[in-house]
Amino acid sequence: MKHLIVMNHGAFIGNTQERLVIQEGDERREFALNRLRTLTIARSGVSISGSLLLRCAMHGIRVFILDSRHHLVVELAGASQHAVVQLRKKQFGYLDSRNCIDAMRRIVHAKIRNQRAVLLYFAKYMAQHEPSQGKALQEIAGQMQALAVTLRAPGAADTTEVMRAEYMGYEGRAAALYWQALRRSELLPPGFTGRSGRGATDAANQALNLGYAILQTFVWNALANAGLEVYAGILHTDRAGKPSLVLDVMESLRPWVVDRAIIKLRQRLGQQEQLNRDLSQAVVASVHDTFHRKYIYRKKRLRLETILQRQAYRLAGEFCNQQVYKPYLFRW
Known part of the structure; x- marks a missing residue:
């Protein structure tokens, strides 16, 4: 798992230490942060925690958000980007x-x-x-x-x-x-x-x-x-x-x-x-x-x-x- 996409309305994305957690009602899924490269939110109504955004920045994981018409509108990356x-x-x-x-x-x-x-x-x-x-x-x-x-x-x-x-x-x-x-x-x-x-x-x-x-x-x-x-x-x-x-x-x-x-x-x-x-x-x-x-x-x-x-x-x-x-x- 290198690229994770979340597209279910009502989902909450957070973290527990070094693991990304997706909570959808009673269902809970976890993913190791060190195995992720990107996180894409492809649906409105998805919540994400500030703690997870900080962890993503520390791990070099880019976060993308699509609008309701499936167009990329947000890209979040850590301040220490690989730019020469x-x-x-x-x-x-x-x-x-x-x-x-x-x-x-x-x-x-x-x-x-x-x-x-x-x-x-x-x-x-x-x-x-x-x-x-x-x-x-x-x-x-x-x-x-x-x-x-x-x-x-x-x-x-x-x-x-x-x-x-x-x-x-x-x-x-x-x-x-x-x-x-x-x-x-x-x-x-x-x-x-x-x-x-x-x-x-x-x-x-x-x-x-x-x-x-x-x-x-x-x-x-x-x-x-x-x-x-x-x-x-x-x-x-x-x-x-x-x-x-x-x-x-x-x-x-x-x-x-x-x-x-x-x-x-x-x-x-x-x-x-x-x-x-x-x-x-x-x-x-x-x-x-x-x-x-x-x-x-x-x-x-x-x-x-x-x-x-x-x-x-x-x-x-x-x-x-x-x-x-x-x-x-x-x-x-």
């Missing part, structure tokens, strides 16, 4: 230079490639049961591959702003193809008519929003552990309260870690108008399961959570001109 001043200076200098343009291209390229991987993952299954749908997914995947390979390197006269707009345009075109393919192939419930963020009213979009919020806590924790400034991003522009670097790193992970999980729950989601407690727990469990699975990384089989942390350190190396950061590509 020189690294952050390097990060800011990198972001003010043209060096970041190619990193933008790599981020968008990886997201499109991983969206394509999700389509091909399900096309392989549908080819046996619904050949026409499987073929349609393969055709869209081919169009997305064509988009990915046409992402050009910047010319000498191209500014960062010009290239950011161009790359975001490609990302938007790929996203339109991707969500349309998922909807037409019925890989998402009938109530899903398109992607909706804040204020989503259908179960599928609510599930996606919850999954992305959980993904955000994993990415935030990894970047903070690497000593990076989470509010200064490469592709996403600066805005007050916007963790741009977190969003940058999330982009390539969204399709495989979250979208794929929601697609697998499509039958259950189609039976509900709103995301209920059981489905919420299923979404969280699926995201956690993916992070615990092992994938090939630099010729080794590692848990995805470990890969994410190593990628965060490589990103720090990119900012210092010591390494090249390449978002992880999933194999279908």
